[in-house]
Amino acid sequence: MEPPPSQSAARKVALFNHGRLTAGQRVLINGAGGTVGGYAVQLAKDAGAHVITTASPRSREAVASAGDDEIIDHTTTGVTAAVTEPVDIALSLAPVAPAELAALVTLVRPGGVVVNTTVWMPAPGDEERGVRGIDLFVRSDAAQLGKLVALIVGGELRAAVTERAALTELPALHSRAAEGAAHGKVVVVPSAA
Structure with missing residues (x-):
């Protein structure tokens, strides 16, 4: 079972409110294999971003169908080795080892952001380079949920x-x-x- 729709709305907050996503930016979605990750990929692509994802072989097809530009098989390749150009936003949806989460900040260009959804580890940041670390927790927002429902009903967001x-x-x-x-x-x- 997937997280409730309020978590999908949280992903939208992560990308746009906290990440300040705009067209042309590079986004890394760590843990894009779930349905919520698929929503994040679709929303980022709709905004005109270049989307890099991590997923396992079992979820590769679902991630690819969401429209990512690059996919990293995290079971065979480390994300820090695979991302060769800096990203503007790193969105971590997956529970990973603390060292793996901390390494995401090295992939983010100066002025960018790491948004983390795992509640037991704080989002890493790098004050010297102006990389913000933001922890995101689920909160209900009827207006945002309504917008997501409208996107699904209108066929712009696939569930x-x-x-x-x-x-x-x-x-x-x-x-x-x-x-x-x-x-x-x-x-x-x-x-x-």
Whole structure:
């Protein structure tokens, strides 16, 4: 199962409010393999950014279909070795080792930003180079959620609904998700009477 829509709205905040994303910038989305990462890729591409993503082989196709420009298989290649030109924004959606998170700041050009969504590690920054480190936590924002819904309804933002599950199947669904076997959005429907 994927995070609730409020987390998708948070990704939009991460890119535009905190990251100040504009056309022509380079964005690294670390952990783009989930549906929320796919939203971030689509939103960044729509804004005219060059999007670099990290994903595993199992989510490569989903990430590519979201429209990234470059993909790094994080299971075989370190992100710091693969990113050869600085990025303006590094958005970290994946829980990574503290050293890996800290290394993201080295990929960001002076004046850029690292936005981190993992709550147990602070976002790294580099005051000397003017690289901001921002920690982002989920907050509900009805107006932003409404805008995202409008983008989905209008076909401008794709939501990958991969299955529908009855409410009675929720425990099994959670188990599959914990094992990494549930991909895309799952719509939970009332159980048949």
